[in-house]
Amino acid sequence: SQQGEEDPQALSIQEGENATMNCSYKTSINNLQWYRQNSGRGLVHLILIRSNEREKHSGRLRVTLDTSKKSSSLLITASRAADTASYFCATDDEANFGNEKLTFGTGTRLTIIP
């Protein structure tokens, strides 16, 4: 079953604009992670935010986490054509004590128009 639901399902923006993707989840979590997947390729880890953190930055990426609303957002600033990919949020659920399986959301397909 899917834990996270990304919104929007698809997003197209002009190169240079900012892209924002949202993720909602259902249970209490230990951490939330964002991954990128280029078409048909493996997923690549972007950033991890722990449940006691509210905001985290990595290069052009900014992630926020609101545990009261069970939601997270990923902001990509100054987008580039190479950012075209699908983006997934994944949660390490608090109930997963003893294992570290991640539950992935449904993904946002981001297209950057040159």
Added chain:
Amino acid sequence: DSGVTQTPKHLITATGQRVTLRCSPRSGDLSVYWYQQSLDQGLQFLIQYYNGEERAKGNILERFSAQQFPDLHSELNLSSLELGDSALYFCASSGHTGESYTFGSGTRLTVV
């Protein structure tokens, strides 16, 4: 190269057949996870192994089985294949609790 190696990259087989997918985790990682990605189901967790032992099980069919060997590589066995088993199968590995995953490039299975 992510450090996680999956073979084969592509596999085409007939219904009713059995296949084995192989995964070598990143050096030092003890956990291996298997995921199935299909268009209509997204990324579905199948099973996790930690240092040779099964640790968590997800939506894995009885026709599917997996194991992790002493050298930490893992194999996912899919039997009595059906058309609906066509998907991308990913292996990922991680070290300690709460770390991110490193994914392999996947095996694309097509059942005809």
